[in-house]
């Protein structure tokens with residue numbers, strides 16, 4: 001087993017030396033070796049999830065109001081008449097076009113919302129790269145695959161993650177479904193993803209740590225998204241695959257999928273910086289929770305009568 005020092009862990013996780021030492025002394029990091037006053041930490045350890053917000057309040061209290069209102073809306077929706085299969089299909093198609101447009105636009109795809117809708121109907125857009133067309137189709141197929149995983153109750157696993165990625169990166173036969181073999185940087189990000197040889201073990205740990213315990217499922221999904229993007233397991237397509245996995249987890253918990261808007265991308269990136277620089281997951285948890293609320297209220301307004 002290879003080990004890193006407290007200083008190396010603090011740099012890797014973006015938290016203070018002092019905080020790493022406290023986590024070690026509280027037994028919050030598995031496999032730590034204590035040598036006198038210093039600690040050695042297993043190299044493949046993921047950043048421990050912090051139970052505090054920046055203001056020192058317990059996270060469950062901090063999110064209580066948000067989660068209570070999300071769950072109240074969901075219960076109200078469950079009491080209303082079920083949507084017909086035609087209504088559901090229509091809503092899913094609309095969502096799919098918007099989600100594909102926004103998720104791909106965040107990653108530099110140049111298709112507009114209307115062009116995305118046309119491409120998904122099989123139309124070719126003059127002057128737009130073939131790559132942009134393939135990305136739209138790949139993202140659609142990946143989302144439909146995610147929907148099928150939910151209906152057949154297939155749990156999330158590394159195999160499922162690689163399969164989703166294979167559909168997202170349909171136009172990159174050599175890279176699809178394969179963990180990266182070179183280091184990567186995230187443009188403009190504070191956080192540096194781990195070296196490639198650490199990716200398999202970190203992915204394994206990420207999934208082992210997935211069972212949420214007493215955590216609300218929305219918080220679990222948001223934390224998974226932060227950590228998945230932190231590992232950045234693939235050479236490309238991490239953003240799109242990560243947002244599909246976020247939706248897989250939300251839908252598995254009975255919530256509607258969400259669509260991180262292209263226009264919200266700066267706020268979305270800032271959520272990662274809060275987590276990796278300030279050790280504060282709350283902006284991402286709140287963002288995901290607010291998006292879920294927005295979708296639930298859309299459904300509720302459709303079922304007014």
Ligand SMILES: Nc1ncnc2c1ncn2[C@@H]1O[C@H](COP(=O)(O)OP(=O)(O)OP(=O)(O)O)[C@@H](O)[C@H]1O
Nearest residue numbers: 107186189190191229236237238239240269272273
């Ligand atoms: N500061 C950050 N720390 C960690 N992850 C981040 C940070 N900022 C953004 N991200 C995540 O990384 C994604 C973009 O990373 P990158 O540009 O490497 O994408 P990619 O692997 O090429 O994936 P895609 O092709 O889907 O964008 C964002 O969409 C977001 O999910």
